[in-house]
Amino acid sequence: MKSKRQTLVILSPGFPKDRSDTACLPPQQIFVKALKEICPGLNIIVLTFQYPFFAAEYEWHGVKVISIGGKDRGRIYRLVTWIKAWLILKKLHKEHRLIGQLSFWFGECAFVGSRFAKKHHLAHYSWLLGQDARKRNKYFKWIKPKGDELIALSDFVAREVKKNYGVKPLHVIPVGIDTSLFKTTPAKRDVDILGAGALIPLKQYDLFIEAIAYLKEDFPNINAVICGKGPEMQSLISMARAKGVEGNITFKGEVPHKEVLKLMQRSKIFLHPSGYEGFGAVISEALYGGAQVVSSCKPMDKEYRHHFVVKSQGEMNARLLSLLKNKKLDHDPVLMCSIEQIAKNMISLFVD
Template sequence: MRKQDALVIFTPAFPKDEQDEYWLPWLQAFVKAVNRNSPGLKIIVFAFQAPASRKEYDWYGNKIFAFDGFYKKRFARLMMWFQILQQVGRIQKTYNIKGIFSMWCHECAFVAKKAATKYQVKHYCWLLGGDAKKSNTYVKKIKPTGNGLVAASDFLKDEFYSNHGIMPAHVIYHGTDAGLFAANSMQRDIDILGAGNLHASKQYDIFVEVIAQVKKQRPDVKVVLCGDGEERAKIEQMIANLGLTANIEMTGQAKHASVLQYMTRSKILLHTSAYEGFGTVCTEALHAGAYVISFCKPIYKPVEHWYNVADKEEMVNMLISLLSADKRDHKRVVVQNIDNTAQEVIKLFGHI
């Protein structure tokens, strides 16, 4: 009897159950899209660090192996890698492994390459952000080939080549899932939306400073900031000091579905991140009918309703210009559909 084809995914984290919306919503959408587009392909996920328990479980019909490796050091981590290699071997006895798809060119890609070599299967690594930076020491350990690298954006492809001298052969964007979006709202009652982890690299201090400048011309500007993180107290203090308490609502950590609902109510998504591998939040906002203003330009082709600016002053001017426009077309702009993303990945592994 012929074995069922399987795609093994190595990722640092995965939801602990079907109700967990917080962990990597783009990866959740991708796995479900592969299920839709290739129902005969078994998806088996290895979650290295989270959830925080060593267990095997089912997630929407997909097999998940969690290794609880977040706090594992030295010998314990080596043992975890050995266990992962053993588990891949056990899976190969039951399934025809089409290959291993690893997330980020870090630990998962390192172990995936070992497993791919040992069991003679294909391995592709998805470059997703900070792993393209020069500081990524795992690249020298992994020694990837260009053909084995999939960049999530045009920027990441060039960034990885510039920093590591290896040109990724493939570019596959994160897609958006149309099924997650409510009907396009006729009432855009939020002027400006911010969404993401309140980390220093996201530069939400600049976000608040920009809003302060916009308020000088638009005193009633309404802003919502979704997210939580290490800089939350600092951002809250800035909001108070600049007299923006009545203008900026901070929601804290919000479920993915709630963030998408905020997007359908927003005129503009303001993205102040200093570095962005792809910017799923930007493409989701476009899909929800909002305009996007950002410093980063991960996609080189022109994208309708996405404006890239060079500095804070240009960002302020662009915001005021868009908010002052008599007519704004809040149509959905789809950069890439998640089903196309799934199909492109499936094709890499030779599964129809």
């Protein structure tokens, strides 16, 4: 009788629809690839609830992906998605030797995954990745997790969970970066300030534009770039026009992940004005890309070279001005976490 394969099931609200879909959750897809590379004998299956917006089974870099295609629809449709997920997990449990389940975010995936794991006595961990640690997450009430079932993305996220829900995640595993994606040859630093992320109110790109308007007084030809799309796009473009910096800021929209990394290696400073950030993979990527990083959030307790945390618009403007005036700005890569080590830390939770 053929023995069942050791299998890890990853539950996620979304996952790339194919290899070219690099803009879909870059940190998570880099993690899954690394996990497959360091554990080539482990069968990894990704069960994705909402995106892609179609139901299918397909292969992605040697990993089987099962897409339910929930399309982010609410009410009865979401319940149907959960039932489908349960039935798929039941089938996988019958066909494979499951070593456990890992849920991305503490949300619907964690809810279905934890329920299934408890029923079948399987290991299950929820990886809290940012906003799921904030107040009013109903899934904490529904799941009632223990600390040893939770993985925090950062020291900051671990503290948020403890503060908001009275339970402290026992594990802290941040996102890592794939250093092989970065060019080894030095790039010309022709971008003064770069930003990258979703153009939503939480990310506070209005502060980015305010900073460029302030800096233009000393640097009339300052060159700034913003990568990302979102509902704030048009209002930000209008704000840039009103502030007289429309010629200084290029809005690139959604850009493939590799192109964002190239831009980081061309940038003097990476500005991340987000008001809340679990970790911010772009921070670690920008640091490794050699950019000086100015952000409003400090994900890890450890201090890192080239990373400056600011608490106000004035402090942000002053730090940016000081960096741009520095003629000997250091652009050596700073590695926060390699993806290989992150994958090893994660798999150690499931195997001895």
